[in-house]
Amino acid sequence: MSQILVQTMDLLKQAAAEYSPDVVFACSFGAEDVVLFDLIAKHAPSIRIITLDTGRLPQETYDVMDACREKYGLKIELQFPAAPDVEQMVREKGVNLFYQSIENRKLCCEIRKVRPLKRALEGAEAWVTGLRREQASSRTDMQPIEDDAAFGIRKFNPLIEWSEKDIWDYIHANDVPYNKLHDQFYPSIGCAPCTRAISAGEDPRAGRWWWENEDAVAECGLHANPVSDVKGAH
Numbered sequence: 060m061s062q063i064l065v066q067t068m069d070l071l072k073q074a075a076a077e078y079s080p081d082v083v084f085a086c087s088f089g090a091e092d093v094v095l096f097d098l099i100a101k102h103a104p105s106i107r108i109i110t111l112d113t114g115r116l117p118q119e120t121y122d123v124m125d126a127c128r129e130k131y132g133l134k135i136e137l138q139f140p141a142a143p144d145v146e147q148m149v150r151e152k153g154v155n156l157f158y159q160s161i162e163n164r165k166l167c168c169e170i171r172k173v174r175p176l177k178r179a180l181e182g183a184e185a186w187v188t189g190l191r192r193e194q195a196s197s198r199t200d201m202q203p204i205e206d207d208a209a210f211g212i213r214k215f216n217p218l219i220e221w222s223e224k225d226i227w228d229y230i231h232a233n234d235v236p237y238n239k240l241h242d243q244f245y246p247s248i249g250c251a252p253c254t255r256a257i258s259a260g261e262d263p264r265a266g267r268w269w270w271e272n273e274d275a276v277a278e279c280g281l282h283a284n285p286v287s288d289v290k291g292a293h
């Protein structure tokens with residue numbers, strides 16, 4: 060654990076030294092991201108922290124967002140979807156359009172998540188994510204630092220070698236605020252209508268867009284390239 064913690068801190072310090080103020084941490088306030096929040100506050104506070112408020116987040120996510128703001132005193136830059144885009148989408152397809160088709164779900168993710176993330180990354184030269192290699196087979200080839208072809212910037216993955224146990228050991232040892240939905244069998248937390256608890260033995264990402272056909276590519280588009288994110292962490 061201590062060795063991967065050193066690697067993580069080195070990567071965060073490198074990202075801050077090479078790219079501040081043009082490096083952002085895209086924080087979803089899941090378990091990995093609160094660990095990174097804590098580490099950034101302690102070791103690399105010049106990294107800007109952004110988060111996407113899709114307008115459909117669970118109350119528990121807002122609770123941990125505020126708990127982090129209060130504990131660490133860091134500015135959190137919220138990025139909202141463009142109101143005209145949301146208004147047009149909801150008028151035309153309804154507020155729960157994502158249950159009707161994969162196409163609709165991807166449109167909702169595009170408007171509420173992907174476009175706001177693109178706006179948040181405008182002008183950035185690098186971003187930091189809480190992706191871990193063991194989260195998905197699609198992440199086997201992930202590197203600690205890589206070029207993000209989708210956004211045309213550098214991507215730092217400081218938690219790449221952490222296990223789930225490492226994450227929770229760190230949270231408990233450092234009294235890091237975390238999303239209370241994790242205590243109710245929600246390993247992966249996204250928007251409230253698109254996230255459910257999982258049962259014992261289910262894939263950790265089975266609670267995301269669970270109504271879709273297993274063969275469909277369940278992908279939110281935030282980490283589409285170069286790492287394909289099947290039912291990813293956001």
Ligand code: SF4
Binds near residue numbers: 252
């Ligand atoms: S996760 Fe669901 S509610 Fe959130 S942006 Fe995607 S489709 Fe819309």
